[in-house]
Amino acid sequence: MKGARIFRTIQVKLIIIYVLLILIAMQLIGVYFISTMKTSLMASFTNNLNDQANILTKFVEQKFSSASLNSSMTDEQTTEDLRDMVSTLFSINQAEIQILDASGKVLTTSVPSQQSYVGRKNTTLAVSRALQGIRDNEEDIIGEDNVRKKVIAKPAYHQQKIVGAVYIVASMNELNETVNRVNQIFVSGMLIALGLTGVLGVLLAHTITNPIKVLTRQATAVAEGHFDRQVPVHGDDEIGQLSEAFNDMTNRLREALSANEEEKEKLASILANMSDGVVAADEHGVVMITNRRAREMLGVKRGEGMQLTELLGLNERQIDELMRGLEHAIIIRKEALEVEDDEIMRVTFTPIHRRDKTTAGTIAVLQDVTEQEKLEQSRREFVANVSHELRTPLTTIKSYAEALDDGAMQEKELGERFVGVIRNETERMIRLVTDLLHLSRLDSNQAPLRRQATNVPDMLEEVADRFSFQLRQKSIHAAVQVEAGISTLWLDRDQIDQVLDNLVSNAIKYTMDGGRIEISARKPDAATIAIRVKDTGIGIPQKDLNRIFERFYRVDKARSRNMGGTGLGLSIAREIIKAHGGTIALESEWNEGTTVTFTLPALHEGGGSA
Template identity: 80%
Template sequence: MKGARIFRTIQVKLIIIYVLLILIGMQLIGVYFISTMKTSLMESFTNNLNEQANILTKFVEQTLSPSPQNANTTDEQTLEDLRGIVSTLFSINEAEIQVLDASGKVLTTSVPSHQSYVGRKNTTLAVSRALQGIRDNEQEMVGEDNVRKKVVAKPAFYEGKIIGAVYIVASMNELFETINRVNGIFMSGMLIALGLTGILSVLLAHTITNPIKGLTRHATQVAEGRFDQQVPVHGDDEIGQLSEAFNEMTGRLQEALSAIEEEKEKLASILTNMSDGVIATDEHGIVAVTNRRAREMLDIEIGHGVPLTELLGLSEERMAQLRGLSEQVIMIRKEKPEYEHNYTMRVTFTPIHRRDKSASGTIVVLQDVTEQEKLEQSRREFVANVSHELRTPLTTIKSYAEALEDGALQEKELGERFVGVIRNEVERMIRLVTDLLHLSRLDSSQAPLRRQETDIAEMLEEVADRFSFQLRQKSIHAEVQIAEEITPAWLDRDQIDQVLDNLVSNAIKYTMDGGSIELSAIMTDAGSISISVKDTGIGIPKKDLSRIFDRFYRVDKARSRNMGGTGLGLSIAREIIKAHGGTITLDSEWNEGTIVTFTLPTLQERGTAE
């Protein structure tokens, strides 16, 4: 397998390509050269052989012709002449020359060992064709000694008649030896060229593949997150330009990844610190991302990989409707022990679209609207309570006014009583409107605090003195207890007096004759002043304690209204204490009494407003 991988490398492929190109090129050149050289040598050999055959034919025609000059020559002399011509003038290395008469009998031969052929007929095809008067008689043959030979036969004429023929058989050994030597030289040159080409191709491939290997190493390092490495640039060629482009790409990629990481951290920080819950799902509705707030709202530890239907408690059909092409909003209510009412979430489904308009997921935003729902409910109750509180006295005023108009005004005693009722109801409405305006100013921070140095003990004593008449009327014992460590505090004396007046007034209203009320002030461990109003009255049921500071909330509505209360006193007290930076609490047991405690920070610097 390792050897197979080697042949897959670019360097080896380049070497093989170069060597194969050179090999194919030299083979084509060699084939063409050898073929051309062989053809040329063969033509030269054949032409030389034909020329010698033609010359010999001329001598044979002169010798064998029955001319007057040959009339006195005997046959024996003629044969001697032919032997002399063949042996002396036309001696061809490794060639046999035969002179034949018109019948095809061999008159003489140049090969001594073939003297037995003399007087016999030569029946070869070339001779037969020559004796028939055909001049171009050439053929190649392989002799008994396994040597390739060239055969040429030429006819001899005298006055248009064939008087004989010349038959030449020449060995082609020397010709093919020459061709073989040329082939050997060419093969040696080709091998040397291939060797040099291989060496040069290795060097050339090395110069090409080394930068590519370097690019590969650096690309691997970049893939591993190491962007500080730079590819060396060795020239202005294509590889050099590629290296420069790679370095530039690495720099831009590093900048892009840094920007992405920065944006990712920002997004993670935003998601983590969002007051709303965020859930991201894939196209199949499986949760991919949840932030901390979403997990808190859904009361889960890990939401990743869970179907959204399971997290929100929705059916598949309902979820399919919500994952539409547009934004969808639903309300989900759950019961939680820490909430008095149902825990309410506004869930917004926003689809994520690809470029082809298909949905690739959904973003779900969870908003806790429990307090908003509670405030909306409180607002509705507040409007209803205000309407009710105003409608009752207005109805009474209208009724008594109509009675006066119908004649009650003529009766002095009855008319005065009706006018007194109308006056009381108007005063009650004035108190209600005054309290509402006071609450409105507190809510909108339009009632600035005018702080002054106040002696706590003196303030509580004055409160007790203001209610001494009511206390004596109901035989209620009032006691003021001030801790020794109490120091003067900077506060808005008028508003704190209003709080104390409201608390003491409530304590007197709901304490039976002969009861007791205690006003106390102590220092807390946190350095604040804690002021308490404790009574032995009828108390407040446990079910009403959580709403006792709500506006217009009354434990016994009919009784409270008959006592002249507006249901806003404790609400105003809470807003005043909150404006001072303190807290107010109420603890009560039914038929055992009530204790209201509020804390005020002790400010060391004097101020006129906040």
């Protein structure tokens, strides 16, 4: 596998390509060159033999001509002359030469070992053709020694008559050896060229692949998140331009990722600090993202990976309709999520669409609407209570007015009693409307505080004096206690008097004859004054304590209404104390009494701390 992987590298491929190209080129050049050279050598060899044969034929013709003209020259002398001439030529050309007469009989030969052929006829085709007068007689043969040889036969003429022939057999060993040496030289040169090509290919491939390797390492580093490295640029060629482009891409990618990280951090910060819960799910309803507020509202430690149906406590049909946009919002009550049942959430769904308009997921925004629902319920109860409180006296007034109209006015005592009832109900309505207007001004901050320096002991004593008649009627003992060091406070005297009057009035109403009411002031810390109204009355049940400051809320509605209360006193007291920057609290035990304590900041004239 490792060897196969090596052959897949660009460097090895380039080297192989270079070597193959050179090998193919050398082979083509070699085949053409050797073939051309062999043809040229063969042609030169053949031409040389033909020239020698032609020369020898001239000599033979001259000898035969001289012998015919000189009668004193015997055949032996002629043959001897021909033998000397052939021997001389043989020493030059290293060829077998035979001189034949007109009948084809061998007169002489240049090869001593072939002297036995002298006197015999040469019956080869070339000789036969030459004795027939054909001049161009060439053929290649394989000799007995398995050597390729060239055969040439030329006719000799005397006075237009064939008197003999020249027969030459030349070995082609030297030519073949020359060709083989050339082949060896070419092969050696080709191997040397291939070796040099391989070395040069390695160097050239290295110059190409080394920058690519550097780019590969840089790309790997970028993939791992290292954007601070730069690819060296060694030139202005294509690889240099690629390196510059890669460096530019790395810088831009670093900037894009940095911007993306910043946006991601911003989004994560926004999601983490949102007052609303956010849940993101994919197209299959699997939760991908939840922020801290959503987990707190849903009571889970980790919502990722859960199904929306499981996380929100909804069935699949509801989730499907919400994710498809058929519905946009739904109200979830906490009892469905097995937590407190006094919290309500509104979940608003927004589908996430792809470019092809298909749904890629959904985002659910969770809003705690418990307070809104409570306020809405309080508003409904307030309207109902106001309607009820007004309807009762109006009905009474209407009934007594109709009775007076029907003749009750004729009876003086009865008429006066009816008019008294009408008057009382009217005054009750006036008190109710007055309290409502007062509450409205407090809610809308239209009742500004008119602070003034107020002596706290005197204010508490005056409250007790104002209710002295009612206290004596019920034989209730009232005590005023002021802690040492408390003297003057900067407050709205009229409004605080209204709070104290309401608290003392309630204490008197719900305390039995012979009971006790204590009005006290103390200083729990340097910046606060606490004023307490404590009675030994019937008290308030524990189940009503949390709602006692609500508007129109009464523990015993019938009894409270008969005592002339509107159900708004404690609500007005709470708003007044809140406007002063203080707090009010109520503690009570059934049949043991009630303690109402409100605190005020200890301010001096000008609004500073005392």
